Amino acid sequence: MNNIVIISPSVRTGRKSHRVAVYFENLIREKNLAGVEIVDLLRYKFPLFEERLKYQNTPLxxxxxxxxxxxxxxxxxxxxxxxxxxxxxxxKNAIDLLVEEWYKKPVAFATVSDGNFAGTQAIVSLQFSLSRLGAMIVPATLRFPLIQSAFDENGVPADKEKTDKKSLSFLNELLWYIEARKKMS
Ligand SMILES: Cc1cc2nc3c(=O)[nH]c(=O)nc-3n(C[C@H](O)[C@H](O)[C@H](O)COP(=O)(O)O)c2cc1C
Structure with a gap:
């Protein structure tokens, strides 16, 4: 079974995007699409790195x-x-920490905001940075506007049927790239 890591990057007090990470973790498990784990940057409590991991003498x-x-x-x-x-x-601090780990790694992006535009601008710089690192960028993206009302604190969407439909279609794109990558290994 494939193994998907979900990066939940917000370390903000009262963060809300983590709800979407929890939602995807639950959805992937519920539909048995892959093994899944949230990598929660709040828990890692990373410092601002002074150098990439591979050049550090005493890495954390x-x-x-x-x-x-x-x-x-x-x-x-x-x-x-x-x-x-x-x-x-x-x-960005976590992305820039690694180099080879990203190379030819299928990476998909979903964005979150509390307004109507759902973080569409954040996608551009993220895709560009990861493409410079040689990741396989999944062109399909998913946007979650009005996060405060779209999901509750446990990651349950207000409209589960509609949210599941678009999220499963998005996950299928990531899974396609994962399979394509495996075929070329
Ligand atoms: C520093 C900061 C800048 C923000 N800038 C934007 C923005 O450019 N566009 C937008 O749609 N929302 C913006 N927001 C609102 C966020 O979309 C909203 O706070 C969201 O919940 C952030 O995710 P988080 O709660 O997981 O940290 C900003 C919020 C913060 C804290």
Whole structure:
């Protein structure tokens, strides 16, 4: 079975995008689509890294653990909120920590905001950074506007049927890239 890592990057007090990460974890399990794990950057409590992991002399065990999870993942789903038209600094800090781990890794992006535009601007810089690292960018994206009313605190969507339909179609795209990647290995 394929193994999907969901990165939940918000470390903000009262964060809401984590609800979408929990939702995807539950959906993937419910439909038995893949093995799945949330990599929650709030729990990692990373410092602002001074250098990439592979050049660090005494890396934090949390940083090595994060790298190992990305290395082992068949695909990565990043749930990013939009902060001032970009992604959170916590996410860029974690992306820039790694190099080879991202190479040819299928990566899909879903964005979250509390307004109507659902973080569409954050996608651009994220896709560009990961493509520079040689990741396999899944062109399909998913946007979650009005997060505060679209999901409850346990990651349950207000309209489960509609949310599941679009999310499953999006996940199928990620799974397609995971299978394509495996065929070329
Ligand atoms: C520093 C900051 C900047 C933000 N900038 C944007 C923005 O550019 N576009 C947008 O739609 N929402 C923006 N928002 C609102 C977020 O979409 C909203 O707070 C969302 O819940 C953030 O995800 P989080 O709660 O998981 O941190 C911003 C929020 C913060 C804290």
């Amino acid at each position: 065990k949390e940083a090595s653990n994060f790298a190992e999870k990305i290395r082992q993942a068949d695909g990565v789903l990043i749930i990013s909120p939009e902060y001032n038209g970009g992604s959170p600094a916590s996410l």
